[in-house]
Amino acid sequence: MSDDGDDGTLTVETPDGAVREVTAETGTVLRDALLDAGLSPHSRYALTNCGGRGLCATCGVRLADPPDPDHWHDDLADRFGYPRLSCQIRVRDGMAVTIPDKRVWGRRERG
Numbered sequence: 001m002s003d004d005g006d007d008g009t010l011t012v013e014t015p016d017g018a019v020r021e022v023t024a025e026t027g028t029v030l031r032d033a034l035l036d037a038g039l040s041p042h043s044r045y046a047l048t049n050c051g052g053r054g055l056c057a058t059c060g061v062r063l064a065d066p067p068d069p070d071h072w073h074d075d076l077a078d079r080f081g082y083p084r085l086s087c088q089i090r091v092r093d094g095m096a097v098t099i100p101d102k103r104v105w106g107r108r109e110r111g
Contacts, residue, residue, distance in 0.1 A: 008093030012039055015101040024091045031059050031086040034099070041086040043102035052087035059086040064096035 008026040010033065013019050024033035031052055034041045041059040042049050050056035054071050060083025069075040071088040078084065083100055 006093070008091050008095070010091065010095045010097055012037075013096075013098040014039060015099055026091050026093055028091045029087060030061070030089040030091055030095075030097070033091050034061075034086060034097075039099065041099055050087075054085055054088050057085065058102075060084060060100065060102070061086045061089075062098040062100055063089070064098075067092070 006026050007023050010022040010024060011019060012022050012034065020037070020039065022033065022037040022039070024036065029052060031041055041061050043058045048056070049058045052059075054073055057073060060077070062083055066078065066084055067089060069078045069084070069088075071085065074084050074088050076082070086097075
């Protein structure tokens with residue numbers, strides 16, 4: 001992963017199906033990059049999130065090409081098909097991110 005301060009471009013699909021291009025510094029926490037772009041990765045109860053400590057699981061996103069998990073929650077999410085925590089993932093250029101509809105939390109992708 002590059003952490004050299006170069007900008008990366010993310011393609012973000014929002015819960016309503018809109019697609020936005022977001023520019024963020026590579027190595028930035030994905031959750032922070034999304035929030036800076038005015039896109040909340042949180043469920044509708046955003047005020048009850050843990051602030052990026054990987055505890056509440058409200059900032060889950062789906063990635064077209066996810067990095068290997070390095071957090072216990074992301075390891076389980078990856079293994080069982082749940083969304084990955086955006087607070088535990090760093091921005092890479094070319095990332096494709098989907099913010100899932102979280103009215104019903106915990107939907108798994110069946111493989």
